[in-house]
Amino acid sequence: MDISARKQAEDERALQRVELEHLARLNTLAELSGTLAHEINQPLATIMSNTEAAQRLLASPRPDLDELRSIMADILAADERADAVVKRLRAMLRRGPAMREPLELDALVAGVLDFMAGELRRRGVAPRIELGAPGARLWGDRVSLEQVLINLINNACDALAVRDAGMRRLVLRTRQEGAELCVEVCDNGAGLKAGAEEIFAPFFTTKTEGLGMGLAISRSIVQAHEGRISVRNDPAGGAVFELRFPAHRPAQGAVEAR
Amino acid sequence: MTDKVYLVDDEPDLRRALERLLQAEGFKVESHASALDFLARLPAEADGCVVMDLAMSGLDGLEAQQRLVTAATRWPIVFLTGHGDIRSSVQAMKAGAIDFLTKPVKAGELLAAVRAGAAQVREAAELRQRFASLTPREREIMRHVIAGRLNKMIAMDLGTTEQTIKVHRSRVMEKLGIRSVAALVSVAQRLGVTPTGTAS
Numbered sequence: 221m222d223i224s225a226r227k228q229a230e231d232e233r234a235l236q237r238v239e240l241e242h243l244a245r246l247n248t249l250a251e252l253s254g255t256l257a258h259e260i261n262q263p264l265a266t267i268m269s270n271t272e273a274a275q276r277l278l279a280s281p282r283p284d285l286d287e288l289r290s291i292m293a294d295i296l297a298a299d300e301r302a303d304a305v306v307k308r309l310r311a312m313l314r315r316g317p318a319m320r321e322p323l324e325l326d327a328l329v330a331g332v333l334d335f336m337a338g339e340l341r342r343r344g345v346a347p348r349i350e351l352g353a354p355g356a357r358l359w360g361d362r363v364s365l366e367q368v369l370i371n372l373i374n375n376a377c378d379a380l381a382v383r384d385a386g387m388r389r390l391v392l393r394t395r396q397e398g399a400e401l402c403v404e405v406c407d408n409g410a411g412l413k414a415g416a417e418e419i420f421a422p423f424f425t426t427k428t429e430g431l432g433m434g435l436a437i438s439r440s441i442v443q444a445h446e447g448r449i450s451v452r453n454d455p456a457g458g459a460v461f462e463l464r465f466p467a468h469r470p471a472q473g474a475v476e477a478r
Numbered sequence: 479m480t481d482k483v484y485l486v487d488d489e490p491d492l493r494r495a496l497e498r499l500l501q502a503e504g505f506k507v508e509s510h511a512s513a514l515d516f517l518a519r520l521p522a523e524a525d526g527c528v529v530m531d532l533a534m535s536g537l538d539g540l541e542a543q544q545r546l547v548t549a550a551t552r553w554p555i556v557f558l559t560g561h562g563d564i565r566s567s568v569q570a571m572k573a574g575a576i577d578f579l580t581k582p583v584k585a586g587e588l589l590a591a592v593r594a595g596a597a598q599v600r601e602a603a604e605l606r607q608r609f610a611s612l613t614p615r616e617r618e619i620m621r622h623v624i625a626g627r628l629n630k631m632i633a634m635d636l637g638t639t640e641q642t643i644k645v646h647r648s649r650v651m652e653k654l655g656i657r658s659v660a661a662l663v664s665v666a667q668r669l670g671v672t673p674t675g676t677a678s
Contacts, residue, residue: 258560262489265582269495272585276502291498298491341488341535386536 237440238318244437245312245367251374255339259305262338263298270295308335311363318361318444322468325358325394325401326351332369333392343377344385352395353402359468360445368438368449372405372461375434379409379459401465408458412451419451480506481596482526486516486542487558488534492581496529496588503589505596513542524551524602527576527595529588532559532566540566543573552602552668554595558583602668608654609669616653617671619646623659624666625673 249256274291277283333349340347373390380388393404418424420439435449442449447465454460483505487493493509500507506526510516513530514537528546532539539557546553557570557578567578576598577591612620622632629647633640651657654665666673 254561261560261581262492266489266491266495268582269492269499269585273495273498273502276499276585280502287498291495294491294494342533344535346535 237444241318241364241367241437241441244434245363248367248370248374248434249309249312252339252370255336255342256305256309258338258342259335260302263302266298267295270298305335312367314363318364320359320361322357322470323360323362323365325353325356325403325465328362328365329369329392329394329403332366332373335366336370336373340373340377340390343380343388345377345380345388345390347390347392350391350393352393356394356396356401357468358401358445358465360465361441364441365445368441368463369403369405371434371438375461376405376407376409376459379407379411382410383408396467399467401467403463405461405463406454406458408454408456411453411457412459420449480504481593481599482506482508483592483596484516484526484528484530485509486511486513486528486534486539487531488512488536489531499585499588500529500592505592513537513539517542517545520546522551523606524553524599526599527592528553528555529592530555530557532557532563532570540569540573543570543575547573551670552598554598556588556591556595605654605665605669609671611653612650616646616650618674619643620650620662620666621671621674623647623650624663624671625675627674 270291274288277288277291330349330351333347337347369392373392376390377388380390387408389408391404391406393406395402412419414424420435424435439449442463442465445465447463450462450464452460452462481504483500485493485496485500485507486509487496488511490511493511497507497509508526510519513534516528516530517537530539530542537545539559543555543557546555552574555570555575557567557575558581559566559578560581570578576595577587579587579591609617618636619632622635627635629640629643633643636643651662654662656662656665
């Protein structure tokens with residue numbers, strides 16, 4: 221095989237991966253459609269009731285201006301929340317090659333948990349976050365990595381359905397170990413019956429609806445970041461998914477420039 | 479007297495907005511961030527309309543309704559929901575909810591439902607007041623009447639004359655402001671008065 225043919229094959233593989241990641245993202249979005257609708261609907265409801273309250277206050281002979289000011293501030297905040305959801309949606313729908321940038325791991329994980337807060341609340345899952353890698357960064361594509369985390373959190377929620385509503389716990393943990401950054405997604409659900417190799421295989425699923433591509437794609441995204449994904453059962457019950465990435469070290473010049 | 483509303487929603491921004499709206503309409507609002515919190519401080523008598531989100535963490539709206547239904551007095555409930563789920567709306571309405579409104583909820587719809595709930599609360603309070611004016615003897619006879627017993631039988635049981643029972647009985651009806659035995663039965667149900675011969 222000559223060099224140009226090999227190059228062409230590589231390009232095709234890369235294109236296929238982008239397509240596949242995009243498909244997986246659409247699938248994740250479909251699974252999250254209820255959440256997204258809610259995350260947009262909630263600020264809309266807040267805006268509507270605040271506006272109607274303001275109209276009533278304005279109709280009174282001496283409107284309480286302080287109250288009106290705080291209503292306006294709340295309307296604006298709700299508007300920004302809805303806007304953030306739409307922006308995130310747009311980013312996930314975007315098709316195209318990954319864009320690499322330095323990402324703060326703790327901020328990334330906290331951002332995803334924030335996005336999923338409504339969904340978790342509705343599914344009766346109490347999340348806890350233990351951020352242990354302050355300031356540490358990795359070199360990666362934000363949207364893809366967010367998708368991996370969303371996928372793992374979604375799976376954890378499904379696994380937690382066997383527990384009573386007050387008992388569903390999810391823990392997200394980050395830490396730095398030498399030159400590696402580590403994220404753990406732990407649940408106290410049913411745990412895994414299948415082997416680790418099996419669950420990362422394409423089309424493996426235990427759900428009635430679902431492509432069985434979530435973990436396969438997640439692994440491919442993690443590997444494209446020179447990372448590893450592994451899973452184990454927690455002896456105390458539940459599953460622990462672990463992601464490991466090389467920590468990003470800024471170029472020598474950038475450090476000296478500070 | 480200002481009508482009271484118990485607002486139960488776990489989303490703080492929306493809760494504050496609804497609180498403002500209800501207050502602007504002259505309601506006295508008591509807010510709770512969870513159904514458990516509300517149930518833990520539940521007054522003995524239903525003294526306000528409940529406006530409750532359906533999907534909440536911890537105890538959800540329908541479960542809370544089940545607990546309220548078994549409370550001694552009847553609580554009027556207006557449900558709010560993020561998405562119109564037919565099954566839960568049917569369940570909620572069957573269990574006696576006033577209305578089931580989809581968010582974002584228009585002020586007009588919400589206020590109409592809350593006013594209907596407030597009217598129920600006032601009616602029930604008036605009924606309780608009327609019931610409180612009955613003498614112990616009259617209450618006893620009321621429990622016999624709603625058990626479907628005839629004046630003659632009641633008189634025999636209580637060792638008095640049929641005429642005396644008739645007088646007591648008409649006084650019960652007059653004090654409660656009703657005319658028929660059927661209405662008396664339904665009023666008794668709402669007041670939690672059980673017929674003679676059943677466990678109370």
